[in-house]
Amino acid sequence: MARTVAVIGDRWTLMILRDCLLRVRRFEDFQARLGITRPLLASRLKKLVEERVLVKVPYQQRPLRHEYRLTGKGRDLYPVVMSIVHWGDVHLAGRKGRPLIHRHDVCGKDFDPVLVCSECGEALLPRQVHVHPGPGAANPGHLPAELAMPVAASPPASRVPR
Numbered sequence: 001m002a003r004t005v006a007v008i009g010d011r012w013t014l015m016i017l018r019d020c021l022l023r024v025r026r027f028e029d030f031q032a033r034l035g036i037t038r039p040l041l042a043s044r045l046k047k048l049v050e051e052r053v054l055v056k057v058p059y060q061q062r063p064l065r066h067e068y069r070l071t072g073k074g075r076d077l078y079p080v081v082m083s084i085v086h087w088g089d090v091h092l093a094g095r096k097g098r099p100l101i102h103r104h105d106v107c108g109k110d111f112d113p114v115l116v117c118s119e120c121g122e123a124l125l126p127r128q129v130h131v132h133p134g135p136g137a138a139n140p141g142h143l144p145a146e147l148a149m150p151v152a153a154s155p156p157a158s159r160v161p162r
Helices: 002-008 011-021 027-034 038-050 078-092
Strands: 054-060 065-070
Touching: 002 011, 011 027, 011 038, 011 065, 011 078, 027 038, 027 065, 038 054, 038 065
Parallel strands: none
Antiparallel strands: 054 065
């Protein structure tokens, strides 16, 4: 999780990604919609390009101007952003309700995003999911407490050999 948060974990980056998913692509449009300073926006866009979440594509030659498009890696963040939006809609929308309603073009219905199991299609609930080490597991501190190796306790200060 720490690697992911290092790439997308600040407020402005998440807002930029949300706007990318709403098909905003140009620097000036991001700035106008978000009210972000030019240097901060340039910094966040540069990082997203370096991380290959966005790609810069020229849309004008004189003067040279670029737009920012999501890569496959960036589009893979869609469920993450939708989950964050849904959490805000449920817990922070207030009396007026949600600012945006999402409609599924295929069925024509308004929807709420739901995480489902890729194998059986059932909704994923925290108490019904458990983890185990994968092939890239290196740090036992990332495992759930019941799977982590116990850390050897240090001897009491009075018993430390001198």
